[in-house]
Amino acid sequence: MKKVYENLEFAMVGHMKSLLESKGIKCEIRNEGGVSVAGEVPFTQVYPELWVLSNGDVPTAKKFVAEYRETLGKAEVGPAWKCPSCGEEVEGQFGECWNCGAAAPEKT
Numbered sequence: 001m002k003k004v005y006e007n008l009e010f011a012m013v014g015h016m017k018s019l020l021e022s023k024g025i026k027c028e029i030r031n032e033g034g035v036s037v038a039g040e041v042p043f044t045q046v047y048p049e050l051w052v053l054s055n056g057d058v059p060t061a062k063k064f065v066a067e068y069r070e071t072l073g074k075a076e077v078g079p080a081w082k083c084p085s086c087g088e089e090v091e092g093q094f095g096e097c098w099n100c101g102a103a104a105p106e107k108t
């Protein structure tokens, strides 16, 4: 088993699961309980993760995930940004640096 995707938004992970399953790739979601009901603050920040059951499907799954993320990047998620504080590369969906907690630079 291998993790191919994770996202703060559970709906996104669920969507990815449906996408992969429609391609005949068996997968499952872990950390479903990590995101609590709306309004509650989770104790720990655990992102739902999408795991592919068969290692043989991993390259294909990763390809679909990459394509999907690319689509998202154009639609609503900004490109990866470089932290102005520590220089770390941070993925576009995060509003602050995972390393030092600095806020993302203003999006233009």
Ligand SMILES: [Zn+2]
Binding pocket: 083, 084, 085, 086, 087, 088, 097, 098, 099, 100, 101, 102
């Ligand atoms: Zn930083």
